[in-house]
Amino acid sequence: MNQTATLFGGDRWLAALTTLGAWLLALLWALPPLFAVWTAFHPQAFSVHFDLTAPLTLANFDRALAAAPFPRYFLNTFILVTTVTATQFVLCTLAAYAFARFEFPGRDIAFALVLVQLMIMPDTLIVQNYATMARLGLVDTILAIGLPLMASAFGIFLLRQTFKSIPKELDEAARIEGASALGVLWRVYVPLAKPVYVAYGLVSVSYHWNDFLWPLVITNSVETRPITVGLQVFASVDQGIDWSVICAATLLSCGPLLVGFLIFQRQFVQSFMRAGIR
Amino acid sequence: MLRLSRMRWIHGWLLFLPAAVLLFAFTHLPAAETLWASLHSTLRGRRPAVFVGLDQYRTLLDDPIFWQVLWNNALFALGTIPASVALALAMALLVDSRIAGRAAARMAYFTPTILPLVAAANIWLFFYTPSYGLLDQIGGLFGFGETNLLGSRETALPALMVVTIWKEAGFFMIFYLAALQQVPPTYREAAALEGAGRWTYFRRILFPLLMPTTLFVLVNAVINAFRMVDHVIAMTRGGPDNASALLLFYVYEVAFKFWDTGYASALTVVLLVILAVLAIGQFAYLDRRVHYR
Numbered sequence: 001m002n003q004t005a006t007l008f009g010g011d012r013w014l015a016a017l018t019t020l021g022a023w024l025l026a027l028l029w030a031l032p033p034l035f036a037v038w039t040a041f042h043p044q045a046f047s048v049h050f051d052l053t054a055p056l057t058l059a060n061f062d063r064a065l066a067a068a069p070f071p072r073y074f075l076n077t078f079i080l081v082t083t084v085t086a087t088q089f090v091l092c093t094l095a096a097y098a099f100a101r102f103e104f105p106g107r108d109i110a111f112a113l114v115l116v117q118l119m120i121m122p123d124t125l126i127v128q129n130y131a132t133m134a135r136l137g138l139v140d141t142i143l144a145i146g147l148p149l150m151a152s153a154f155g156i157f158l159l160r161q162t163f164k165s166i167p168k169e170l171d172e173a174a175r176i177e178g179a180s181a182l183g184v185l186w187r188v189y190v191p192l193a194k195p196v197y198v199a200y201g202l203v204s205v206s207y208h209w210n211d212f213l214w215p216l217v218i219t220n221s222v223e224t225r226p227i228t229v230g231l232q233v234f235a236s237v238d239q240g241i242d243w244s245v246i247c248a249a250t251l252l253s254c255g256p257l258l259v260g261f262l263i264f265q266r267q268f269v270q271s272f273m274r275a276g277i278r
Numbered sequence: 279m280l281r282l283s284r285m286r287w288i289h290g291w292l293l294f295l296p297a298a299v300l301l302f303a304f305t306h307l308p309a310a311e312t313l314w315a316s317l318h319s320t321l322r323g324r325r326p327a328v329f330v331g332l333d334q335y336r337t338l339l340d341d342p343i344f345w346q347v348l349w350n351n352a353l354f355a356l357g358t359i360p361a362s363v364a365l366a367l368a369m370a371l372l373v374d375s376r377i378a379g380r381a382a383a384r385m386a387y388f389t390p391t392i393l394p395l396v397a398a399a400n401i402w403l404f405f406y407t408p409s410y411g412l413l414d415q416i417g418g419l420f421g422f423g424e425t426n427l428l429g430s431r432e433t434a435l436p437a438l439m440v441v442t443i444w445k446e447a448g449f450f451m452i453f454y455l456a457a458l459q460q461v462p463p464t465y466r467e468a469a470a471l472e473g474a475g476r477w478t479y480f481r482r483i484l485f486p487l488l489m490p491t492t493l494f495v496l497v498n499a500v501i502n503a504f505r506m507v508d509h510v511i512a513m514t515r516g517g518p519d520n521a522s523a524l525l526l527f528y529v530y531e532v533a534f535k536f537w538d539t540g541y542a543s544a545l546t547v548v549l550l551v552i553l554a555v556l557a558i559g560q561f562a563y564l565d566r567r568v569h570y571r
Contacts, residue, residue: 015377022372023379026386029444033389035412036401095297102290103283110294117305119557123505124526124549127533127542128308128315151300181289210394212508213526217534228394232512235400243404250397261392265385268392272449273456 040247060248064234067245069222070252073230077209080142080226085204087150089197095151096159097185101171111160117153126217133218140224145215149208155200162196163189199271202264209257227253309550315543327540334544344545346520347528350435354524355503357439358446363495365443366450367488373451374458384455387448395445399512402441403428406513434514434522441509446502450495457491458484493560500556504549525549 040061046054064070098104099111122129129148130139138144166189174184190197212228219225225233231253235246251258261268316334321327338344373384390398405412408426417425427437461484469479507527510516516523516531523531526549533542 018372018375019377019379022377022383025369025372026379026383029390029448030386031412032398032401032405032444033393035405039404091297091300094293098290098293102286102293104287104290107290110298113306114297114301117301119501119553120305120309120550121501121505122304124546124553125305125308125312127529127539127546128311129304130533131311131315131539132303132308147300148304151297151304153301156297181293206392210396212394212396213511213530216511217530228396228508231394231400232396235512243407243410246400247404250400254393254397257392258389261389262385269384269388269452269455272391272452 036247036250039244040251042244044242044244060244061252063245064249064252068230068234068249070227070230070249072222073225073227073253074256076142076224076230077226077228080145080215081205081208083142084146084149084208085201087146088152088155088204089201091151092155092159092200093185093190095156096163097189099156099160100163101168114153114156117151118157122148123213126214129214130217139218140220142224144218145211145224145226148214149211152204155204158196158200159193162193166192198267202268202271206257206261206268209254312543312546312550315540316547318540320538320540330540334540337541338544338548343520343523343528347523347525348548350521350523351504351525353435354439354442355500357436358442358503359496359499361439362443362446363450363492363499365447366495367454367492369447369451370454370458374455387451389448390445391449391452393445395506395508396512398445399441399509402437402444402509403513406437428514428522429518431518431521434518438509438513438522441513442503442506446499450499453491453495454488457488461487497557497560500560501553504553525552 041056041058042054043057043059095114099107099114125148133139133144133147136144138147170188170192171184174188179187209226210228211226212232215226216229216232219229222230231249234249315327317329317331318327319325319330319333369387373380373387377383406427408414408424408429413427414422414424417423425433427433465483465487466479469483474482504525507524507530510522510524510527511530514522516527525545529542529545529549532538532545
């Protein structure tokens with residue numbers, strides 16, 4: 001900004017004001033999570049009593065873990081997120097390859113039909129999807145949470161754009177060397193699209209980690225509930241108003257994702273950017 | 279040659295097939311089934327679902343709660359979309375300029391995006407707690423009395439809007455940041471040489487250049503305004519007296535509390551129609567005004 005400040009004949013006051021504004025907004029935005037951290041790591045007596053000398057404690061986390069099967073919820077979320085993301089990778093790669101490099105009748109209509117899912121997301125079809133799962137006998141299974149999410153229009157779109165930007169000459173060269181269609185995909189397209197897979201993977205993991213409405217509807221036991229639903233059940237039924245424990249549970253529920261984000265902050269932000277550029 | 283191209287056809291379809299099956303089974307088919315179910319009564323015990331034509335829609339027109347949630351949803355969209363998009367743009371501009379501590383600021387803006395909405399809702403619930411919560415504590419310092427934001431009809435929905443804006447602005451900021459980084463610095467220099475001020479540069483050059491991003495963000499924001507109900511479930515359960523119920527939340531309630539699938543299907547159809555009309559309208563309207571590079 002220094003450079004532009006001089007360009008526009010800007011003054012120091014404006015620069016200072018900009019910085020101050022950015023900081024104030026940042027503080028405002030960070031306040032809720034910081035508040036939760038404070039409450040979770042201090043004894044109940046200090047939950048809204050801000051005293052820098054207040055003793056730190058992990059007791060709230062112990063109590064949360066003792067009160068609800070959070071490890072099981074974590075396992076469920078882990079299974080859900082890994083299977084959904086892995087399946088999405090495979091299905092979206094194959095479909096994107098078809099749309100990017102194959103001529104087949106009905107391709108454009110098929111692609112338009114894929115894009116419909118960007119607008120009609122699975123969340124809005126909970127009523128009928130529940131009926132479908134009931135028919136398949138899958139109600140209250142982790143598979144049922146994941147199935148409607150596994151073919152992702154967003155993933156197909158993103159990978160199609162990426163594959164299209166890869167020079168066709170590479171494709172043809174590999175074919176001349178005798179590679180099959182799948183061989184070319186595996187040896188040329190997938191390696192070149194690696195950054196996009198990382199980006200899509202991070203977006204997909206955080207999206208499905210945070211998913212709530214559909215899992216809430218389709219699960220009703222400890223063995224299948226993901227962490228978000230587990231947290232909600234815990235906060236609304238088991239606890240009443242013990243905020244220290246609820247804050248501890250809340251932090252637990254997003255802990256792994258949050259830690260991952262803090263460590264890989266740059267990659268996360270860049271991934272979301274990359275996924276957003278079309 | 280003909281055989282080769284037919285091979286390509288078959289390969290193309292085979293590659294698309296697995297995704298196509300799942301998309302069809304969980305997006306297109308249920309959408310069509312929803313329409314079909316909305317023309318039927320709800321199956322209850324021994325009573326089978328029978329064709330009732332447009333009866334569910336007649337019920338809907340006479341249902342005051344339906345009109346209320348529709349109105350709430352419109353308010354919710356109007357209250358959250360412009361604010362979060364404007365804030366997102368402001369955040370992106372702030373973080374894109376060379377201020378001190380911009381990495382920390384960017385992290386603060388972006389963190390809500392990573393948090394599950396339910397988790398965020400729980401934190402805000404604590405924030406809003408009457409007398410005990412942080413908001414009332416701070417208000418107390420300035421001599422304000424106890425408030426019950428989530429418990430009164432006038433403030434429940436706005437309180438949810440604040441959470442939504444807080445959650446979404448940082449997410450949309452990312453897209454503006456990505457776009458800003460692609461604007462060539464020469465534009466800025468040229469504008470300065472021509473004697474354009476900062477504001478003119480923003481209004482005449484930067485903002486039009488960011489139009490495609492704004493379109494993309496707006497489409498997402500609109501869809502989200504009709505899709506996000508996690509915080510309604512976690513914070514107010516639509517109350518008090520449906521003052522904070524949104525359309526999808528009402529669908530959820532009718533379908534999974536009252537188990538009235540027929541009526542819930544009619545409500546879902548309304549939701550789908552709204553989403554379709556908004557998406558088409560937005561594209562048609564903004565397409566003419568968007569500057570494509």
